[in-house]
Amino acid sequence: MLKAKGLSKIFTSGLLSKQRVNAVDNVDIEIKQGEILALVGESGSGKSSLGRLLLMLMQPTKGEIHFNGHELTKMKKKDLRKMRKKMQLIPQHPEDSLDPLWKIYSSLAEPLRIHGLDASKNTLLKLIEMVGLREEHLYRYPHELSGGELQRVMIARAISLRPKFIVCDEPTSMLDMSVQAAIARMLLALQEKFGLSYLFITHDLELAKIVAHRTAVMYAGQIVEEGVDVFESPFHPYTEMLLKGVKEPPESTEKPPGGCRFYDKCPKKGPKCLTSPEMVTVNGRKVRCHLFA
Numbered sequence: 349m350l351k352a353k354g355l356s357k358i359f360t361s362g363l364l365s366k367q368r369v370n371a372v373d374n375v376d377i378e379i380k381q382g383e384i385l386a387l388v389g390e391s392g393s394g395k396s397s398l399g400r401l402l403l404m405l406m407q408p409t410k411g412e413i414h415f416n417g418h419e420l421t422k423m424k425k426k427d428l429r430k431m432r433k434k435m436q437l438i439p440q441h442p443e444d445s446l447d448p449l450w451k452i453y454s455s456l457a458e459p460l461r462i463h464g465l466d467a468s469k470n471t472l473l474k475l476i477e478m479v480g481l482r483e484e485h486l487y488r489y490p491h492e493l494s495g496g497e498l499q500r501v502m503i504a505r506a507i508s509l510r511p512k513f514i515v516c517d518e519p520t521s522m523l524d525m526s527v528q529a530a531i532a533r534m535l536l537a538l539q540e541k542f543g544l545s546y547l548f549i550t551h552d553l554e555l556a557k558i559v560a561h562r563t564a565v566m567y568a569g570q571i572v573e574e575g576v577d578v579f580e581s582p583f584h585p586y587t588e589m590l591l592k593g594v595k596e597p598p599e600s601t602e603k604p605p606g607g608c609r610f611y612d613k614c615p616k617k618g619p620k621c622l623t624s625p626e627m628v629t630v631n632g633r634k635v636r637c638h639l640f641a
């Protein structure tokens with residue numbers, strides 16, 4: 349379904365582009381049809397950057413992305429545009445993605461029109477009912493909706509194009525606790541109904557446990573652990589720390605050292621950790637740590 353290999357993104361800024369941030373560093377990732385892969389990790393670890401790369405919303409510095417047998421990274425812009433309807437984003441801040449001067453009706457109809465699909469009122473009504481809204485919501489402006497309702501609109505817009513793969517980027521984190529569960533439940537119901545694949549980005553480990561078939565843990569641009577039941581039996585020292593809720597300052601991904609990215613903070617480090625560990629598979633779990641090499 350979706351497979352990326354050696355995916356990297358280096359952001360450059362400043363005079364002569366001298367400041368470099370290795371936001372995504374040599375990531376291999378695979379998401380199967382109908383699968384939910386949760387992506388967890390602290391703020392700044394590169395989760396959103398990875399999600400945006402997989403959707404080709406920005407160009408990777410290095411690496412390949414294959415989607416249903418097509419190599420997106422080699423595709424012409426015109427063909428990529430057609431492919432876009434199959435891959436959608438549900439963002440953290442829906443208010444940034446909707447035109448404040450357009451009624452919800454137009455924001456929902458526009459992508460359907462662009463892709464030559466039926467944008468009739470009847471279609472829009474079915475869509476908003478599917479996400480628990482009513483006809484009156486179609487005739488409101490974004491500022492006349494609550495955060496939860498706005499997120500429902502974003503979900504309706506994403507599924508309207510009958511996608512196969514959706515990146516849900518912290519879709520509930522800006523919402524009240526009471527609304528979070530309803531939105532998460534709805535995303536799960538839609539995933540099942542349409543056999544969708546999700547990359548589900550979240551800070552919320554409890555939510556990840558509930559929604560995910562598999563979980564990937566990201567640290568300083570790299571996936572350090574990936575598998576089933578990652579939270580029940582963590583292998584990587586960083587996953588253990590994340591589970592214990594140990595607070596630490598956000599990792600700077602500038603000037604990566606040659607060794608393990610987690611070296612400075614790792615309670616289990618040894619001499620080997622001055623070199624970068626490879627990802628290995630141990631009992632079906634992928635882990636990037638010398639303790640398991």
Ligand SMILES: Nc1ncnc2c1ncn2[C@@H]1O[C@H](COP(=O)(O)OP(=O)(O)OP(=O)(O)O)[C@@H](O)[C@H]1O
Binds near residue numbers: 370389390392394396
């Ligand atoms: N457009 C950009 N230009 C320069 N640096 C960027 C850009 N986007 C992200 N970064 C940097 O890349 C790193 C990863 O950011 P990213 O937003 O992907 O992390 P994240 O894990 O999604 O964080 P959060 O959970 O806070 O959203 C950070 O150091 C961030 O400052």
